[in-house]
Amino acid sequence: MDLMPPPADDDAPRRADLAGRADAYAAVPLLNCLLREVAQPVPDDLTGPGARRGHGPGGLRTYRLPGTDRLLRVRGTRRPAAPEVRTAGAWHRIDHTELVKLVAEELRRHTGLTNHELPAEMIDSRDAVAALLAARARATPPDDPYLRSEQSLLTGHTHHPAPKARGGGPAPCWLPYAPEAHARFPLTLLGLREDTVVEEGDTRALDRLGTAPPGYRLLPAHPWQLDLAARDLAPAFADGRLVRLGETAFPVWPTAAVRTLYAPGRDLFLKFSLDVRITNDIRRLWRHDLLKLRGTDTAVRSAFAALDGTAAWLSDRGHRTADFAHEQLAVVVRDGLRAHLLPGATPYLAAALVEGFAGNPLAAAADPAAWWEAYLARVVPPVLTAFAGHGVVLEAHLQNTLVAVDAGGTPVQALFRDAEGVKLLPEAAGAAAGATPLPAVSREAGWERLVYCLVVNHLIEIAAALAEHHPGLDPWPAVHRELARHDLPEAAALRTAPTLPGKTNLLLRWTGADGADARYRPLPNPLLAGGVPRGRPDTGGRRGRT
Numbered sequence: 001m002d003l004m005p006p007p008a009d010d011d012a013p014r015r016a017d018l019a020g021r022a023d024a025y026a027a028v029p030l031l032n033c034l035l036r037e038v039a040q041p042v043p044d045d046l047t048g049p050g051a052r053r054g055h056g057p058g059g060l061r062t063y064r065l066p067g068t069d070r071l072l073r074v075r076g077t078r079r080p081a082a083p084e085v086r087t088a089g090a091w092h093r094i095d096h097t098e099l100v101k102l103v104a105e106e107l108r109r110h111t112g113l114t115n116h117e118l119p120a121e122m123i124d125s126r127d128a129v130a131a132l133l134a135a136r137a138r139a140t141p142p143d144d145p146y147l148r149s150e151q152s153l154l155t156g157h158t159h160h161p162a163p164k165a166r167g168g169g170p171a172p173c174w175l176p177y178a179p180e181a182h183a184r185f186p187l188t189l190l191g192l193r194e195d196t197v198v199e200e201g202d203t204r205a206l207d208r209l210g211t212a213p214p215g216y217r218l219l220p221a222h223p224w225q226l227d228l229a230a231r232d233l234a235p236a237f238a239d240g241r242l243v244r245l246g247e248t249a250f251p252v253w254p255t256a257a258v259r260t261l262y263a264p265g266r267d268l269f270l271k272f273s274l275d276v277r278i279t280n281d282i283r284r285l286w287r288h289d290l291l292k293l294r295g296t297d298t299a300v301r302s303a304f305a306a307l308d309g310t311a312a313w314l315s316d317r318g319h320r321t322a323d324f325a326h327e328q329l330a331v332v333v334r335d336g337l338r339a340h341l342l343p344g345a346t347p348y349l350a351a352a353l354v355e356g357f358a359g360n361p362l363a364a365a366a367d368p369a370a371w372w373e374a375y376l377a378r379v380v381p382p383v384l385t386a387f388a389g390h391g392v393v394l395e396a397h398l399q400n401t402l403v404a405v406d407a408g409g410t411p412v413q414a415l416f417r418d419a420e421g422v423k424l425l426p427e428a429a430g431a432a433a434g435a436t437p438l439p440a441v442s443r444e445a446g447w448e449r450l451v452y453c454l455v456v457n458h459l460i461e462i463a464a465a466l467a468e469h470h471p472g473l474d475p476w477p478a479v480h481r482e483l484a485r486h487d488l489p490e491a492a493a494l495r496t497a498p499t500l501p502g503k504t505n506l507l508l509r510w511t512g513a514d515g516a517d518a519r520y521r522p523l524p525n526p527l528l529a530g531g532v533p534r535g536r537p538d539t540g541g542r543r544g545r546t
Contacts, residue, residue: 067109191216201318267336391428395421
């Protein structure tokens with residue numbers, strides 16, 4: 001009997017294109033981690049003409065994986081792509097699944113440890129990108145340029161093995177709340193019985209979101225978190241400690257942090273617990289962090305009040321939760337933008353300037369050298385002054401920094417956020433401590449953290465994106481000049497330091513280290529070379545508790 005041919009699949013090309021794009025997006029941060037933390041640039045002509053010192057034809061760069069003794073080559077630098085491995089004397093292209101297997105085997109041999117969880121997260125991150133790409137094709141981006149920047153990050157953290165993982169849950173459970181899918185949704189409003197309320201600081205903005213019945217206080221909730229915590233919260237709904245009051249009459253927009261939402265009409269940010277691992281941590285508002293939040297935020301506000309210039313701090317002004325679900329139902333109230341922005345300025349998420357989006361002022365800069373000098377003049381002084389004069393270590397990485405530009409696209413202001421990530425030197429911790437003692441870090445550890453967040457995670461990435469969009473620009477002389485303006489011994493030493501600390505997110509996750517336990521590898525300092533090298537020197541790693 002003749003077999004009928006399978007029916008034509010008219011959608012196959014679209015699915016193949018979607019799969020290829022998802023592979024490409026997911027490979028970039030994973031390759032960045034592998035090349036920074038483990039791989040060694042090939043020093044000699046080992047792979048044919050043009051491959052000397054890891055630079056092949058067409059922008060190809062070659063590396064040795066020391067654990068498996070295999071050769072890997074990629075195309076490009078800032079966004080490495082098209083990974084190939086050398087087998088039987090020839091190069092063979094590998095897809096994302098094969099790349100994950102290669103990385104897992106390399107790490108097993110490199111560390112002597114096994115890890116079944118992280119490879120699954122890498123696959124989950126890639127599959128999440130595929131779901132986001134499909135959802136974005138049907139979604140409408142926000143008209144507001146600030147919101148568009150917050151929701152633009154399809155790649156996300158440039159040096160994390162699984163930046164888009166969403167806890168392994170099915171896409172329909174999390175897509176309605178995904179910033180990358182241009183989500184917007186109402187908050188769920190709960191009534192929390194008054195005798196179970198725990199709060200600190202200024203939480204009045206929560207009471208203006210709706211009306212609670214007598215004997216209750218209003219508690220907004222992230223609907224995804226309510227779904228995740230449904231079993232644990234069921235007894236409280238049954239006995240009346242919690243009651244459902246409906247939804248807000250207005251939508252909120254998830255920002256790049258996923259669990260932090262913005263209500264433009266109220267100009268209010270709200271940060272929620274989310275029992276999902278996103279990058280290195282389960283994004284729950286942990287009790288120990290909530291207990292120190294007011295003291296830390298007070299220290300930062302005091303530092304910013306003494307700063308000269310236009311920089312702003314978005315204060316985490318208070319939090320409210322339930323005593324029976326302290327971490328699961330917590331919500332932090334954060335300042336909005338309008339009271340802090342300069343007149344006529346438009347804010348953008350710094351991470352979006354690196355990844356790119358419609359209307360990106362970095363790409364459109366008519367005079368990139370002047371644009372970069374203006375950027376540095378807005379971002380660097382507040383961070384160094386807060387450290388030097390007030391003992392405050394801002395977590396000034398790309399996702400915690402907003403840069404506002406004027407009508408011509410020139411940076412005129414920097415705004416910083418997230419008290420949870422701030423570290424305090426002993427003098428600042430002692431001055432800000434109230435009923436709850438505040439932990440402190442040493443000056444050396446605080447400076448290392450500052451350099452990683454501000455320089456490695458932030459300025460190196462902005463500089464590389466700027467140089468890519470504007471060929472011929474050397475961004476590093478301007479950084480030298482900006483650092484030289486600050487009478488700070490650490491800033492002077494930074495200009496000539498042979499290496500900078502690069503956080504090892506891949507090795508952290510593979511070895512199962514606590515998310516707050518930062519380990520660093522020394523990276524070549526681009527301030528010396530006038531460029532952004534990809535490899536790392538053959539020296540030992542450093543470990544710093546942050």
